[in-house]
Amino acid sequence: MSHPIPDGVWIGRVRMVARLALRIASVVLGLLAARSLLAWGYYLVESSQSGYVSGMAYVQFWWSLVMAAFYAVPAAAMLLWEPVVLRWLVPIPDRRCPGCGYPLLSHDAQERCPECGIRLRANDPA
């Protein structure tokens, strides 16, 4: 006899994987932001040492700062609003019968909809 996996457990596992993926993505974006900030610092030091700023260096200076923000903002947002992002990526299904829309308050314990009798678990045998 196979025990069906409760929906809550399955969602928890998918969210765990999604959380890991989000954190890896945040670290990668953070590293890219750091690289852009280093480039920005390099242009800053170089222009202060040479005493003049050419047009191209000026563009590179600001562009590297824009790129740092471009990477850092989504990385920070993913870490700050991680629960929100996870709920959006892996939502809890609406606890209503897919057949008739009857609200299923004890969804996890039910095999069939008490209203229309539709089978609620796809992974149950027979």
Ligand SMILES: [Zn+2]
């Ligand atoms: Zn129903």
